[in-house]
Amino acid sequence: xxxxxxxxxxxxxxxGFNADRERVLGEVERRVVSRLVARxxxxxxxxLEYVLNDVCVNELKRLGAAHEKTGRWxxxxxxxxxxSSAELEEELRRIVGHFGRDIVGNFDPRVYRFATRVMTxxxxxxxxxxxxxxxxxxxxxxxxxSRVQVEGPLEVLRGIAELGTLVVTPTHSSNMDSVVIGLAxxxxxxxxxxxxxxxxxxxxxxxxFFMHNLGAYRVDRRLxxxxxxxxxxxxxxxxxxxxxxxxxxxGGTRCRSNMVExxxxxxxxxxxxxxxxxxxxxxxxQRRIYxxxxxxxxxxVLEAETLIADYxxxxxxxxxxxxxxxxxxxxxxFEFVRKILVHEGGVVVRFGRPLDPFxxxxxxxxxxxxxxxRRIDPRTYLLGGDGEVTADDxxxxxxxxxxxxxxxxxxxxxxxxxxxxxxxxxxxxxxCADAGTRxxxxxxxxxxxxxxxxxxxxxxxxxxxxxxxxxxxxxxxHQRVAAAGDTAVVDDAVRALGSYHSTPxxxxxxxxxxxxxxxxxxxxxxRTAHLPxxxxxxxxxxxxxxxxxxxxxxxxxxxxxxxxx
Amino acid sequence: MSRADVVGIVGxxxxxxxLAIALARAGREVVIYTKTASVAExxxxxxxxxxxxxxxxxxxxxxVTDARALxxxxxxxxxxxxxxxxxxxxxxxxxxxxxxxxxxxxxxxxVGDDERVSVLIERATPALRVGVVAGPARPRDLAGGEFGxxxxxxxxxxxxxxxxxxxxxxxxxxxxxxHDVVGVELASALAGAYTVALGLxxxxxxxxxxxxxxxxxxxxxxxxLGEASGGQSKTFAGLAGLGNVLVRxxxxxxxxxxxxxxxxxxxxxxxxxxSEGARAALAGVRLARRKDVRMPLLAGLAAVLSGKMSIRDAxxxxxxxxxxxx
Numbered sequence: 001x002x003x004x005x006x007x008x009x010x011x012x013x014x015x016g017f018n019a020d021r022e023r024v025l026g027e028v029e030r031r032v033v034s035r036l037v038a039r040x041x042x043x044x045x046x047x048l049e050y051v052l053n054d055v056c057v058n059e060l061k062r063l064g065a066a067h068e069k070t071g072r073w074x075x076x077x078x079x080x081x082x083x084s085s086a087e088l089e090e091e092l093r094r095i096v097g098h099f100g101r102d103i104v105g106n107f108d109p110r111v112y113r114f115a116t117r118v119m120t121x122x123x124x125x126x127x128x129x130x131x132x133x134x135x136x137x138x139x140x141x142x143x144x145x146s147r148v149q150v151e152g153p154l155e156v157l158r159g160i161a162e163l164g165t166l167v168v169t170p171t172h173s174s175n176m177d178s179v180v181i182g183l184a185x186x187x188x189x190x191x192x193x194x195x196x197x198x199x200x201x202x203x204x205x206x207x208x209f210f211m212h213n214l215g216a217y218r219v220d221r222r223l224x225x226x227x228x229x230x231x232x233x234x235x236x237x238x239x240x241x242x243x244x245x246x247x248x249x250x251g252g253t254r255c256r257s258n259m260v261e262x263x264x265x266x267x268x269x270x271x272x273x274x275x276x277x278x279x280x281x282x283x284x285x286q287r288r289i290y291x292x293x294x295x296x297x298x299x300x301v302l303e304a305e306t307l308i309a310d311y312x313x314x315x316x317x318x319x320x321x322x323x324x325x326x327x328x329x330x331x332x333x334f335e336f337v338r339k340i341l342v343h344e345g346g347v348v349v350r351f352g353r354p355l356d357p358f359x360x361x362x363x364x365x366x367x368x369x370x371x372x373x374r375r376i377d378p379r380t381y382l383l384g385g386d387g388e389v390t391a392d393d394x395x396x397x398x399x400x401x402x403x404x405x406x407x408x409x410x411x412x413x414x415x416x417x418x419x420x421x422x423x424x425x426x427x428x429x430x431x432c433a434d435a436g437t438r439x440x441x442x443x444x445x446x447x448x449x450x451x452x453x454x455x456x457x458x459x460x461x462x463x464x465x466x467x468x469x470x471x472x473x474x475x476x477x478h479q480r481v482a483a484a485g486d487t488a489v490v491d492d493a494v495r496a497l498g499s500y501h502s503t504p505x506x507x508x509x510x511x512x513x514x515x516x517x518x519x520x521x522x523x524x525x526x527r528t529a530h531l532p533x534x535x536x537x538x539x540x541x542x543x544x545x546x547x548x549x550x551x552x553x554x555x556x557x558x559x560x561x562x563x564x565x
Numbered sequence: 566m567s568r569a570d571v572v573g574i575v576g577x578x579x580x581x582x583x584l585a586i587a588l589a590r591a592g593r594e595v596v597i598y599t600k601t602a603s604v605a606e607x608x609x610x611x612x613x614x615x616x617x618x619x620x621x622x623x624x625x626x627x628x629v630t631d632a633r634a635l636x637x638x639x640x641x642x643x644x645x646x647x648x649x650x651x652x653x654x655x656x657x658x659x660x661x662x663x664x665x666x667x668x669x670x671x672x673x674x675x676v677g678d679d680e681r682v683s684v685l686i687e688r689a690t691p692a693l694r695v696g697v698v699a700g701p702a703r704p705r706d707l708a709g710g711e712f713g714x715x716x717x718x719x720x721x722x723x724x725x726x727x728x729x730x731x732x733x734x735x736x737x738x739x740x741x742x743x744h745d746v747v748g749v750e751l752a753s754a755l756a757g758a759y760t761v762a763l764g765l766x767x768x769x770x771x772x773x774x775x776x777x778x779x780x781x782x783x784x785x786x787x788x789x790l791g792e793a794s795g796g797q798s799k800t801f802a803g804l805a806g807l808g809n810v811l812v813r814x815x816x817x818x819x820x821x822x823x824x825x826x827x828x829x830x831x832x833x834x835x836x837x838x839x840s841e842g843a844r845a846a847l848a849g850v851r852l853a854r855r856k857d858v859r860m861p862l863l864a865g866l867a868a869v870l871s872g873k874m875s876i877r878d879a880x881x882x883x884x885x886x887x888x889x890x891x
Contacts, residue, residue, distance in 0.1 A: 358664070358693060359693075370659070370690065370691040371687060371688045371689070372656070372659055372688065372689055372690070374659065374660070374691060376663060376664060376691045377663065377664070378664065379664075380663040380664030380665040380691070381664035381665070381693060381694075383664070383665035384569065384665075385567060385568060385569020385570075385640050385641075385727075386567055386568060386569050387568075387665070392722075392723055394721070394722045394723070395694070395721055395722070395723050398693075398720050398721050399693065401720070402693060
C-alpha cells in the first residue's frame with residue numbers, strides 16, 4: 001500500500017557530504033583542468049586561450065558594460081594573448097575553482113531533520129491551520145501524509161538505494177516540485193537527494209534556506225559559456241560516482257504547456273553513463289547507477305497562469321528563466337498550499353520502475369535486464385573489441401538518447417490524472433468540436449464565456465475515464481477519481497478550477513459549465529495531450545455527417561472504440 | 566588475431582557467403598555461423614556453399630554451427646538471414662551475445678508488424694550498438710571480384726567506424742557511412758518493392774520514357790515516406806534506395822524482378838509466392854497510410870499484388886495520380 005510506512009529506510013548518504021565537500025570540489029577541478037589541458041595539447045579550437053576567451057566574452061555580454069565585475073574579465077581578455085601556457089592553466093584552475101564553489105551545495109543534517117520533521121508540519125500548518133492547532137505535531141504529520149500521495153514500487157526502490165546511486169528523474173511542472181519530491185522521498189523511506197536548482201530560486205526567501213541546506217546545488221542558467229557546463233556536468237558526475245543520490249529534471253525547466261514531457265535535455269542525464277563508466281574503470285562495476293522516473297501530478301499548478309501565458313506567447317518571446325511568477329510572491333504560495341493541498345492527494349508523486357544508464361530495465365535485485373527480460377551485465381556496453389573499457393563520448397551520448405527515449409515512454413504511462421485534467425479535457429474537446437479546430441490560437445480568438453451543458457460534460461468524463469482505464473499506456477486515474485461517480489468528479493473539478501486562479505477557470509451556470517479562462521482549460525487538458533483526439537478533424541466534404549456541433553457526448557461516444565483500436 | 570578484427574556472419578545464404586569470400590580474399594578473418602549442419606559440412610569439405618554454387622570459400626573462412634562459438638570468436642556481427650527467419654534467429658542470437666557486440670544487419674525488408682530490423686535487434690538481443698548495411702553489392706559481384714558499394718547506417722559512430730574498418734575491401738567493396746538508420750532500412754526494403762514494379766513494367770514493355778518516370782517518381786514517393794518516418798529524404802536517392810533499384814531491375818534471377826515479370830505475364834500469384842519485395846510493397850502501403858503519406862506507385866503495385874486491380878488500371882491510376890500531384 002502506498003500509504004504504508006516503509007519497512008526499512010534507505011540510508012541518508014548526504015549526511016557525510018559536508019566532510020566530503022572539499023574532496024568533491026578538488027576532484028571536479030582536477031578533472032576539468034586536466035581534460036581541458038589535454039584537449040588544448042591536441043590543438044585546434046580547443047586551446048586554453050580560446051576556452052578562457054569564451055568565458056570572458058560571455059561574461060562581459062551578460063554583465064553589461066556598466067557592471068562593476070566586468071573589470072576582471074576585460075583585464076583577462078586583454079592579457080590572454082600574452083600569457084604563457086602555465087599562466088593560462090593557472091587562470092583556468094582559478095576559474096574552475098570559482099564556479100565550482102558557486103555551484104556546490106550544503107547539506108546540513110540538522111536542517112534536514114528540521115525540514116522533514118518540523119518544516120513539514122510547518123507546511124501542514126499552512127495547509128490547514130485549524131486542525132493543526134488541535135491535532136498537534138503528530139496529527140499534522142498524519143495530515144501531511146494524506147496530502148502528498150506517493151505511489152510506485154517503493155520497496156524495490158528502497159532496496160536498490162542500498163545497492164547503487166539513485167537518480168530520480170521527475171516531470172517538472174512547478175517550483176513546488178523540489179519541496180514536494182523532498183516530502184515524497186521522506187514519506188517513501190527513500191534517501192534525500194542532491195539536485196541542481198536554478199540559481200533564481202535561491203533568491204526566494206521562503207525556499208532558499210531549505211534549498212541551501214538540503215543538498216541543492218546552484219545552476220546559474222545565465223552563464224552560457226561551455227566551461228560552465230563542463231564544470232556542472234563534472235560536479236554531477238563526481239556526486240554520482242561518490243554515491244550521492246541525485247535528482248534531475250530531464251525536461252530542463254518547468255514544463256510551460258503542462259503536456260507530459262516529450263523532449264528532454266540530455267546534458268545532466270548523460271552524467272549517469274559517465275559516472276558508471278568511471279566506476280567500472282575504477283574496478284567498481286558493482287557500483288550501479290539507477291535512474292528512477294517519476295511523475296509529479298498536481299490537482300492545480302501554482303504557476304499555471306504564468307506558464308501557459310509564456311507557452312502561448314509568440315515564438316521568440318518565450319522566457320527561458322521566469323523570475324516574476326506566482327512562486328516569487330509569498331502570499332500566493334500560502335494561498336496555493338491552503339487551497340490545493342488541503343485536498344487529500346492534491347499532489348501525487350508516482351515513481352516508476354528503475355532503469356540503468358543505457359535505458360535497460362532494472363529488476364528487483366538491481367540487475368539490468370534487456371528488452372527480452374534476460375539478465376545482462378551493463379558493463380558490457382562500455383567495452384571495446386578486446387574487452388577493455390573504451391572512452392567514446394558519441395557512444396555515450398547515444399546511450400543517453402536511448403535512456404531519454406525510455407523515460408519519454410514511461411512518463412505518460414505513470415501519469416496520474418486528477419479530476420481537473422479530465423474535466424478540462426472534456427471541456428476543451430467540446431470547444432474544439434464546436435469550432436471545428438483544435439488550434440488553440442484560433443480558439444482563443446473566439447468570444448469568451450462559452451457554456452457547455454453539464455450533462456454532456458458528465459457523459460464525456462465517463463467516456464474518458466473508460467478510455468484511460470482501458471489503456472495501460474495512457475496513464476492512470478487518481479484513486480479518488482477512480483472511486484467517485486462521474487458527477488462527483490465534475491463537481492470536484494469545478495470546485496478546484498473555480499477556486500484558486502485569478503479568474504474562475506470554470507463556473508457552474510444553471511445546467512451548464514461556463515468557461516471563464518480557456519487558456520487554463522487548455523493548460524490542464526494538456527496533461528492528457530498524449531491521448532489523441534477521438535476523431536481526426538476531417539475535411540468538411542467527407543465528414544459533415546451526423547455529428548451535432550458542440551456535442552461532447554457525440555465525440556465521447558466514439559471513445560471506447562478508439563481505446564481498443 | 567584480436568577478436569576485434571574478426572567478422573562474424575550469421576547465415577550462410579548468398580549474401581553472407583559472398584561477403585565472406587570477398588572479405589577473406591582481402592585477408593580478413595571471417596567466421597560464418599549456420600544452423601544447418603549439412604551446409605556447414607558442405608562448406609568444410611568442398612569449400613563451396615550449396616546456396617551459392619560456383620565460387621570457392623578461402624580456407625581461412627571458419628564455419629561454426631554453434632551460435633556461442635560465433636559470439637565468442639567475433640565481437641562484430643553481420644546478421645544476414647532471410648527476413649522470414651529473422652525473428653527466430655534473433656531470439657537465438659540474443660541468448661549468446663552481450664552488450665559489447667556490434668550487430669549490423671543486411672536485411673532489405675520490414676519484418677513482422679512492418680518493423681525495421683534494427684528495432685527488432687534492440688528488442689530481441691542485449692545489443693544496443695546496432696546498424697544496417699545495404700546497397701548494390703550483389704552476391705555475384707562480391708564473389709566475382711567486381712566493384713561494389715554499400716552504405717552502413719548507425720546512430721553509433723563506433724558501428725560506422727568498425728564496419729568501414731572491417732568490411733571496406735576496395736575495389737570489391739567500398740563502404741560509405743551514414744547516421745540515417747531509418748532512411749537506409751526503409752530505402753533498402755522499398756527498393757525490393759520497386760524492383761517488382763520495374764519487372765512488371767518491363768514485362769509489359771513500357772518503354773524508356775515511362776520507365777524513367779517510374780524510377781524517378783519512386784524515389785520521390787519513397788523519400789516522402791522516409792522523411793515522414795524520421796529518415797532523411799536524400800537517403801532514398803543513394804546506394805540503399807536508387808542504387809539497389811538500378812542494379813536489381815533488369816537482373817535475371819532476381820526474385821523481386823522475376824515476380825514482377827510473372828505478374829506481367831498474367832500469372833496468378835498468391836501470397837505464398839510473394840518475394841521480399843512484394844511483401845515490402847504491402848508493408849510500405851500500410852506504413853504510408855499510418856504516416857498519412859501518398860504513395861501512388863506503391864499503392865498501385867499493392868493493388869495488383871492483392872488482385873484488387875488489373876495491371877492496366879493500376880498503371881493508369883498511378884500515372885494520373887503522379888501527374889495530378891506535381
